[in-house]
Amino acid sequence: MNQLLKVENLEKGQILNGVSFVVEQGAMTAVMGPSGSGKSTLLYHAAGMDRPSGGKVWLKETEITNLSEDERSRVRLHRMGFVFQQMNMLSNLNILDNILLPVIQANKDRRSLWEQKARRSKAELTRTARELMRKLSIAGLEERSITQVSGGQLQRACICRSMMNAPEILFADEPTGALNKSAAAGVMEELVRLNEDGTTILLVTHDSKVASRCGRILYLSDGRICGELELGKPVSGEEKQREDRLNRWLMEMGW
């Protein structure tokens, strides 16, 4: 398999102390660890939202840590997707406009070297967004305000937004952290389906149920990767065994 994301000796103040790992193309990887272990910080740095104090991050051949802030923004716009724990949508835009926000900007931004896609019309983009919303079971909520939908629906809309630019990798920070049990399961279902369709996913979670749906789990403690568990591709009917195996491993890691 090809390497998609490579993190090498990543450091950030006292939070990250030389984190190294690789995410293969098409993989679904979870980062777990106790509170304050630096999970979210690792994710933001891997996504180029901030500059680390040491170490390097590559997305394929592009060394993100070497880029200027504006160049990193372009990488995020065209090649990455991000799903937040708190959904993070703009309150003065409706659901559809929130979903369209990054893709319209990407459509405008023709300066990037890796932008090979042709410019698309607003109608075409809207069609794509509606199609994606239908796939994620939130069709019909387009005109709603973000306060008029449930948490689960809002998180699905967030996933739609992150997928609009067909990213090479999707980052998710506690994607089910703010949701109830059934909504969380639904959102996780969608992420697994996206991964099955070929999207590489790196997510941060403290929920073993969520992590057990991933093929590989990294355990972060005191700013270092302390362990790694390969669970392989999820197979229907083996959810319980995978979860038990993960829990045992977590106990060993001191969870």
Add this chain to the structure above:
Amino acid sequence: MIKKLVLNDIKHNKLFSGAAVFFMAVSAMLLALTVLLTAGLLGAIDSLMAKAQVPDYMQMHAGDQEAAVYEESSGELPERQIARFAGSCEAVEKWQICRFLNLDNSRLSLGGKSLADSTQDNGLSMQGEQFDYLLTIDNEIPEVLQGEVYVPVCYRSRYELTVRDQMEIGDREFVIAGFLRDAQMNSMMASSKRFLVNEADYKQLKEEYAEEYLIEFLLRDGTDSNVFAAAYAAAGLPANGPAITRALIRMMNALSDGTMIFIIFLVSIVVLLISLLCIRFMLSLQMERDRKEVGMLKALGVGKAQIRRLYFAKYLIFSVCGGLVGVLTAFCFRDPLERQIRELYGVPADGLRAGILSLMAALFTEGIILLSVHRFLRRTDKMSALTALSAARDQERKHGRRQYLLIGFVAAACTFLALVPQNLYSTMSDPAFVRYMGIGDGAIRMDVRQADNIDAVTKRIADTLEKDARVEKYAVLRTGSCTAVLSNGEMIHLPVETGDHHIFPVNYSKGRPPEGEKEIALSSMNAEELGLSVGDSLHLMIRGETAAYLVCGIYSDITNGGRTAKAYQTDDEIPPVWSVLYVSLNEAADMELWMEEYRQMGADVIAVADYVKDTYSQTLEQLRLASVSALGMAVLVTAVVLTLFMRLIVEKNRYAVSLHKALGFTGSNMRRIYFRKGICPALAGIAAGVLCGNLCGEGLCGVMLRSFGVDSFHFTFDPVQAFLVLPGILLVTAAAAVWTGIREIRRVSAWECCSGMED
């Protein structure tokens, strides 16, 4: 605890605190400055007028020509009749006749500079015997020795004079012993200027020049000068010149510098309005930001009044700082702005009063701002802890629109501020402004006033003009003092100018110039005082009988006290008081040379454009200063408000900016978006300000100019200034301010939104 909370809040919100103090300081400074200058000007004028003992009523009278009408035997002024009238009239406390020797400007020079092109009636005078004193610049009554002259202080800087310079009158030389303040004629808007000489010198020169009389009265307290004027006219005493009252003198003095104060006052009102809006906006942002904390305090059981006190205490501290800074800065700005006032009128007797009044003005400003803060805070009382939290999003949306509206409003107000004084300046410095002053807009005006036989001299000049190929067109206007009989039987003197008023028309606010024989047009001041309008009739005494004249027009006039009339024809037997000829030349003619030639014919020849400049030179200078200050203030307020607002907007939208960045928007993308958001309302505001400044500003200035006697006033735009330069300056300022304000975007990180920054 309140003290601790307030002080910590101020420390942590330096931007808010600084901005609040700035707005309070600027508002207080401007109003305090207005009060300081007004008190300074009025105080100086009053102390000068008190020291000089200005007459309550003064009738001008050009002597020789028609003195015979009153006292045929001697040809002198009928002093006995005046004495009899004064003795019988209880209202008169003192009276005197001041003599004014009307000099020929072409034979005058000051410090080696000729006064030939001066548009003022310059003349010699002796010190008043009982009152109406001409004072030195130390406000003392000078003693003039033979061969010495005291020169009006307004000529000091104009002709760059110093004591011991020479003044030449014909072939006689005088030494300038000092400069004098003439409480009556200090203002350049008063068309005469008195030079003080020794009695012996005056008597020697009297043979060569025509003498005019100022018949002056000091009235007992409580006398109505209008009633006295009617009594004077009824007594049939000499009155072929304008009559001036003490109130009119005070107004003329106040107006030339009052224009600048008016502009500063206008600026202070607009800035106060901007400050009120900005402070309320900042307060609402703070309340919104603190919503959760306020909710928590309420949940803990802290009372509404106590929460309100927290905010109010902070603004009270700001207002004390702002007020103090404002008053101190007002005192700093006072000196350069008051220079001309001090030169013309001296230092006011009671400087302490001005200081106290300015402090009160600052207190008043801060009071208004605090009242507005208090009212705003009371509104928030109604909100419960729960609604405080749930209404957050709605509030956010509402403020979103309001903040951009506010930027538009501030830009519009600042453009208005910069534009109105500039337009007023352009209008008053435009040569066509003479038409509002009651002067025809010919290129040249020739006055025949001092000739022995005015009609003969005028006819000789008119005949020469008729044959002169360089003359494009000319008009001869002859002024005689008519007697008008009012509906209540009262008789008044009315200077009526006869001739063809169509050739060089003045500005008519109503109706048209007189055409037919029995038509008359009145100056707006006369029309107002006589209660006449177009279509009414006015009775004039013509050859001993009353004749009805139809009022056909009303025009603006500031000449001769603003009380004049124009007719096509009245009575040839009424002796002329003066004649005026207006001339416009062919383009090829050399105007200077032409004027020099005609000066030899016994007339004062002046270029009309110079006349405007001279009459309004002090006003224009002050107006220029005021318009530059207003522009400076507009630029400063635009820069500060827009920078501040954009910073606050970025701060308020920090979460959205961060989210955009997290989604892949670059810093420059975000700056462009916010730049557009800021500059669009600013641009719309500037456009609205240009429109308002050019349209509504006219009405506002009209109110002020009406007190100058200028009616139905219209702006004369300098299109480059009004539509290009000033809006351009403000647009560049706005763009720079918006750009500076949104620099904060750089410091917003993409990950901020991920760490629960939303609230």
